[in-house]
Amino acid sequence: MKMSKTLLREVLPSDRPTNEAEELRTLARKPSPSSKPGRLIVLVGPSGVGKGTLIKALRDRHGDLHLSISATTRKPRPGEVPGRDYFFLEREAFEGAIEREEFLEWAEYAGNYYGTPRQNVEEKIALGQVVLLEIELVGARAIEKSFPQAYRIFILPPSREELERRLRDRGTESEAAINKRLERARAELAASKEFDLQIVNDDLEAAIGRVERAIWG
Ligand code: ADP
Numbered sequence: 001m002k003m004s005k006t007l008l009r010e011v012l013p014s015d016r017p018t019n020e021a022e023e024l025r026t027l028a029r030k031p032s033p034s035s036k037p038g039r040l041i042v043l044v045g046p047s048g049v050g051k052g053t054l055i056k057a058l059r060d061r062h063g064d065l066h067l068s069i070s071a072t073t074r075k076p077r078p079g080e081v082p083g084r085d086y087f088f089l090e091r092e093a094f095e096g097a098i099e100r101e102e103f104l105e106w107a108e109y110a111g112n113y114y115g116t117p118r119q120n121v122e123e124k125i126a127l128g129q130v131v132l133l134e135i136e137l138v139g140a141r142a143i144e145k146s147f148p149q150a151y152r153i154f155i156l157p158p159s160r161e162e163l164e165r166r167l168r169d170r171g172t173e174s175e176a177a178i179n180k181r182l183e184r185a186r187a188e189l190a191a192s193k194e195f196d197l198q199i200v201n202d203d204l205e206a207a208i209g210r211v212e213r214a215i216w217g
């Protein structure tokens with residue numbers, strides 16, 4: 001779907017006066033002593049490892065968890081809803097938003113752009129909420145620099161074979177797209193130690209419990 005200009009304005013913060021955006025940014029980094037500090041949690045891991053499955057379970061159990069909706073130039077998969085799963089943008093619109101620094105981070109992945117719209121994340125954190133990002137490695141590295149207080153969790157598969165099986169069984173990608181994702185997975189898995197915590201998604205319930213303890217103690 002081609003994103004309308006109106007929707008683009010809702011997603012991205014270009015309307016906001018610079019000083020107000022700046023103030024929100026400061027608030028997100030330095031919550032006042034009386035307020036409950038919001039937090040940014042980043043979930044990273046190769047495609048097919050089960051991040052979406054884990055996040056769905058977390059959201060079902062924790063209504064106050066805010067999942068940031070990313071923008072992407074990838075085409076929607078069957079069943080994906082614009083504005084719920086992603087904000088689907090044309091490349092030109094995405095590149096304009098990059099130039100205007102409207103993303104907290106962005107990266108190119110398997111031939112498409114993906115990025116986290118900055119405004120919503122900063123507002124929710126300033127309000128004391130836990131905000132979750134589900135992003136790939138390059139973006140997660142950028143977050144370490146732009147938002148060093150973020151807690152970054154790497155989700156690992158029990159084995160490479162199991163990762164490939166999950167990706168194929170999901171049945172959402174072409175053979176070419178699966179191969180691109182498996183190739184990228186090799187580099188991502190090699191970087192898992194860079195993260196604050198590594199969790200193996202073998203038994204789903206056990207993995208959910210570990211992520212919950214990492215976020216809420
Ligand atoms: P990601 O969001 O990381 O790309 P998904 O959440 O879409 O991955 O999961 C990929 C596939 O693996 C899905 O078919 C999902 O049902 C399955 N899956 C997720 N977690 C587990 C698990 N612990 N054990 C077995 N299958 C799983």
Ligand code: 5GP
Pocket residue numbers: 045046047070071074105106107109114115116117134135136137138139140
């Ligand atoms: P998919 O096409 O399977 O939805 O996502 C492909 C990859 O892009 C996944 O690894 C996912 O975590 C990552 N991704 C999704 N949104 C973002 C984002 O906003 N920024 C970055 N850097 N990666 C993202």
